[in-house]
Amino acid sequence: MGNMLSAIWSQPEDGSAPPLFSRIVAFTTVLLLISALFWFAFNQLQYGWNWGAVWQYRQKFLQGWLTTLLISAAALCLSLLISVFFALARRSRLLPLRYLSLLYIEVVRGTPLLVQILVFFYVVADAVGVSNRYAVGILTLALFAGAYLSEIIRAGIESVGESQLESAAAIGLTRLQTYRFVIFPQVVRRILPPLTGQFASLIKDSSLLSIIAVSEFTLNAQEVNAFTFSTLESYLPLAVGYLLLTLPISLFSRYLEQKYRYAT
Amino acid sequence: MSIANQPLLKLENITKRFKELTAVNGVNLEVSLGEKLVIIGPSGSGKSTLLRAINLLEEIEEGTISFEGREVGYVMRGGKRHPDRPQAISALRAEIGMVFQHFHLFPHMTVLGNVMEGPMTVQRKSAEEARTIALDILEKVGLADKRDVFPATLSGGQKQRVAIARALAMRPKLMLFDEPTSALDPELVGEVFDTIHTLADEGMTMIIVTHHMGFARELADRVIFMESGNFLAQGTPEELFSIAQDNERIRGFLNRLL
Numbered sequence: 335m336g337n338m339l340s341a342i343w344s345q346p347e348d349g350s351a352p353p354l355f356s357r358i359v360a361f362t363t364v365l366l367l368i369s370a371l372f373w374f375a376f377n378q379l380q381y382g383w384n385w386g387a388v389w390q391y392r393q394k395f396l397q398g399w400l401t402t403l404l405i406s407a408a409a410l411c412l413s414l415l416i417s418v419f420f421a422l423a424r425r426s427r428l429l430p431l432r433y434l435s436l437l438y439i440e441v442v443r444g445t446p447l448l449v450q451i452l453v454f455f456y457v458v459a460d461a462v463g464v465s466n467r468y469a470v471g472i473l474t475l476a477l478f479a480g481a482y483l484s485e486i487i488r489a490g491i492e493s494v495g496e497s498q499l500e501s502a503a504a505i506g507l508t509r510l511q512t513y514r515f516v517i518f519p520q521v522v523r524r525i526l527p528p529l530t531g532q533f534a535s536l537i538k539d540s541s542l543l544s545i546i547a548v549s550e551f552t553l554n555a556q557e558v559n560a561f562t563f564s565t566l567e568s569y570l571p572l573a574v575g576y577l578l579l580t581l582p583i584s585l586f587s588r589y590l591e592q593k594y595r596y597a598t
Numbered sequence: 599m600s601i602a603n604q605p606l607l608k609l610e611n612i613t614k615r616f617k618e619l620t621a622v623n624g625v626n627l628e629v630s631l632g633e634k635l636v637i638i639g640p641s642g643s644g645k646s647t648l649l650r651a652i653n654l655l656e657e658i659e660e661g662t663i664s665f666e667g668r669e670v671g672y673v674m675r676g677g678k679r680h681p682d683r684p685q686a687i688s689a690l691r692a693e694i695g696m697v698f699q700h701f702h703l704f705p706h707m708t709v710l711g712n713v714m715e716g717p718m719t720v721q722r723k724s725a726e727e728a729r730t731i732a733l734d735i736l737e738k739v740g741l742a743d744k745r746d747v748f749p750a751t752l753s754g755g756q757k758q759r760v761a762i763a764r765a766l767a768m769r770p771k772l773m774l775f776d777e778p779t780s781a782l783d784p785e786l787v788g789e790v791f792d793t794i795h796t797l798a799d800e801g802m803t804m805i806i807v808t809h810h811m812g813f814a815r816e817l818a819d820r821v822i823f824m825e826s827g828n829f830l831a832q833g834t835p836e837e838l839f840s841i842a843q844d845n846e847r848i849r850g851f852l853n854r855l856l
Contacts, residue, residue: 497698497700497702498702498704500655500698500702501696501698501702501703501704501761502704503655503688503691504653504655504691504695504696504698504765505691505692505695505715505716505720505764505765505768506688506689506691506692506693506716506720506768507688507715507716507719507720508684508685508688509684511719511720515715515719516704516715519706520705520706523706594706596705596706596748596750
């Protein structure tokens, strides 16, 4: 009996993938245990659930969720461009570029996003005459995430090593060709896991744009709460909604990891 | 001087310093077409640095490099020397093959991908044409059957033969070997040695930096003994071995290797 159980629960000793049956059993068990824990906790609660009041505002949730989706997607693409630029600038032979990158990374990573959003919207954007809060929000979010991403990318480039740069140079590749065909494919494979985590953070950080009245998911949930006084009913959908945004990114990253896999 | 007599590579007064250390100290060298030159000497004598200076992986402080009678790598601007344009440097490297001690294959590409990369990206050949060239060369180094595997699955000797194939795919006029067998297990040295030997028999011009005396004895037209950034002695293998009888430093070095 004991042997049979350990055969179901354990990773095979030869390091091969566990059988599908084992994986399903293990995953379901863990899921059930966690669900039971929350089920128990919620049952202890003396709380008059009122989903009906919140259901009336379903349009508001949907609209907020879509806004968050669009803002995040735009900021994500923009932050990738920004971060590649600053990662390369950090390694540039031109010293001003290097210091610009260093300063950007340290200041952005070292200050609260909340303050950055306020300064960008009420000071910088105002000074240059931009009043679209969505555009400013996306740009601020992209700049914020870009600082973290560029350090991830830089570490990835450095982990590939000087020798690959040299051997690419030796067959006559230019610097640009070297990065495109030799360095980046290896970097992408290495940094996918931290990159995915950073993207999930970016999506959740977009909730801070509520302070400049961007009508995104979190702000809308707060409003529903203010109308209905049904706090849990207003915020629980928020958790599910953000999961629906972050899970596909995780799954896509797994897929890419498999695709770019090569023996090392 | 006719073109036939002109050296393929001419180095004049090459000097490379690393802070206080002078790695290469005013070296002069001419390599003619088809010549096989072997450079030996103790570790830190500057032989690898000299080799790397030839294809501009090391920037030199003084001296000139001429390839096919044309000065390369550096330009004078405002009385100071600067590295040439990146495109010009890449173009020179495309004509000079280099093989490293630790292979440095591209781990994310198959064997075939490694060999095709130069012809496709640098020489802008079609994938089909690059593939034909690459397969032909892999056949020559005896690794055609490994074309679809990734480098990580190869032995050290096989990796080095792929690295040689990668360099040959560019149809270089000169091949530089930087200790090509030093990172290999003893039983794998032979296959790489044989590959280089075949290449030498076909008339390839080559400079080999090595600790492996077989290269000096069996395929060198000329052997140079280098120490502290200088050429201490040079000649045919026989000449160098006879010089060694009178020169304690060279004799001591050779005795330790043999």
